[in-house]
Amino acid sequence: MSLVSSDVAAQLADVGRRFDARNWVLGTSGNFSVVLGRDPLRLAMTRSGIAKGSLTADAIVEIDEDGRPIQPAAGRPSAEAPLHVEIARTRGTEVVLHTHSIWSTVLSERHASAGGVAVADYEMLKGLEGVATHEHREWIPILENDQDMARLAGRVRQLLSDHPSCHAFLLRRHGLYTWGETLPKAVRHVEILEFLLEAVGRMEK
């Protein structure tokens, strides 16, 4: 029997519809995960190649601490499962969300040579967990994109260690990763960061 409750699936479907309406998960892009248990680490994760605007319960599979499916017959998780596992483990966070928006893609390229985007002095920054004032400078690191997921997961681990207080990172020409203690908090992070990246992007032009 699946550890993934229909409630979790329904909540992820809501998030998928919300992000899809904003063009943050076009095609079958983006992937979402929720921690189901810690010992051993188990995540519910969106399957590979699934449109996020119409998620159904069978679009969510369980993965283990190596990002492998618990029930391979239920379908293959997103190829980026190891990144979700890495974040869930290193940050001790319950939910990881990855979106592919126009502005995160554009900014991830414009600021690639600097290794990250600095976002400072916006009221919206207060939507990031633990930030209590707009007088905050958030550094959003940018990683080179890579199809070797083991290698990329290693670089994510390093990044999270180098930037212990970051709330998100970008993969170059790829998209945004952020997380939260609960699904609403992680959704809020996506919305805040997508807003800030668009604001910064339009300000720069």
Place this chain on the structure above:
Amino acid sequence: MSLVSSDVAAQLADVGRRFDARNWVLGTSGNFSVVLGRDPLRLAMTRSGIAKGSLTADAIVEIDEDGRPIQPAAGRPSAEAPLHVEIARTRGTEVVLHTHSIWSTVLSERHASAGGVAVADYEMLKGLEGVATHEHREWIPILENDQDMARLAGRVRQLLSDHPSCHAFLLRRHGLYTWGETLPKAVRHVEILEFLLEAVGRMEK
């Protein structure tokens, strides 16, 4: 028993959905208030940290003339409650709406050194209460953002006194405040001003 009728809550929920669909209240940004009584001043106000696209009745709390909750157990109002109280008192207006859009954020920064944005000669200006012709110059003052709400409320009071006919103001890198005698009139002001700020912003580039 709450002074906030389910009708007021339902109307604010409609407004929240409308603004959310336009990305003007992403994350848990934005806050709304409605005057419930004048003597003493009482407002219905959105709670802190609530997503405006899915407001329920318990997301609205009552506050007093100092912006404090009447029933603390019902939840904390938005931190910006004192600004709403200030506007409701000084302007004698019934509804105050605050949104966080991309264009109000961008314009609040581009024009910060001028202390405001001038918007002139647009037909849309006629959507502002009391404006009967496009041959009107609306000055939208910009205040520096501040986390000290008592201090910021004082500056709002000064601003409203310095600009007795203004229909709105911007907080720098933060968003738009506007108001109206009724909820539909305040909503109209938000829509008119968001339109004008985007038009001005695109024209400048």
Place this chain on the structure above:
Amino acid sequence: MSLVSSDVAAQLADVGRRFDARNWVLGTSGNFSVVLGRDPLRLAMTRSGIAKGSLTADAIVEIDEDGRPIQPAAGRPSAEAPLHVEIARTRGTEVVLHTHSIWSTVLSERHASAGGVAVADYEMLKGLEGVATHEHREWIPILENDQDMARLAGRVRQLLSDHPSCHAFLLRRHGLYTWGETLPKAVRHVEILEFLLEAVGRMEK
């Protein structure tokens, strides 16, 4: 008894929702009319100060050939009623639609000194009635905005005479007027023209 059938009102409500979702009638901007009879000329017209995204039957009033309400108690028509009457009479068209989009506003200003916008060689031009090839140059004249509706109606009459084959015109910093033999055809014109103005606007930058 009203000449405005509930069917006409329902169709205009659909159009209003469609345009509202695209931010072409924010605030209470925009107005729509449909010819009810020709001898004498009678139009169904949206009332003044009504949000177009939630039109109800009582938001539509009948006007005569001078743009005056047939039943004054039913409410005031949009102030721009004389322009609708002028177009319906001069062009012999059944439906007139007026929208206020960002791009029509921006283009109406950028091209004001030229007196119009030329749009040429787009496939989308074929969506304009009678245009059979993209190798077409559509001239969209721009009129100075004016609050004197009698005077503006006179200038509209002159414009329609000077540009006998135009499908639309812009009012400066105000918006788009277009028309059609049926409601779907007029709606198609709005969509085609809004698309073209945005495409031209983004190409110019």
Place this chain on the structure above:
Amino acid sequence: MSLVSSDVAAQLADVGRRFDARNWVLGTSGNFSVVLGRDPLRLAMTRSGIAKGSLTADAIVEIDEDGRPIQPAAGRPSAEAPLHVEIARTRGTEVVLHTHSIWSTVLSERHASAGGVAVADYEMLKGLEGVATHEHREWIPILENDQDMARLAGRVRQLLSDHPSCHAFLLRRHGLYTWGETLPKAVRHVEILEFLLEAVGRMEK
């Protein structure tokens, strides 16, 4: 009896609503086709002059291998039927989708003199069938627009032969053509390509 099942019509209607909500098929622009049989070649195709946001079963007609309607009384297929037939035959693909977005229009003009747009190194490229890494360079050829459909179909045939691995092409100042083995795969291609064209377009500015 029609070969077009109500299921196919319902699925195309879903796609139409989805693309309409994103402004990719404004007016009556865009057209969709699905192969019904191969020997002889038969396609279900959207009728000419139909709004794609509200497709009904009678908005889909059957066409033969020359793009002519099987049952002329059922209505005229889109004028671009011969292009769909050409793609379905040459590529052996089951579904052809054509959209008219702002960004495909803008890019088709900006890159016309180069004969195509190169899109490289984006993660989103993996959404194109057979592409397994972002380290891919997709060449999207651009054809001059033409109202002579036989001639244009010939140039499409040549283009597909010259670019055997391309997933799409643009018609200049007109829009995007792409295809897929199934309707969901073709829809995914539209979404991926519209995303990439917008990203490239915003990056260039």
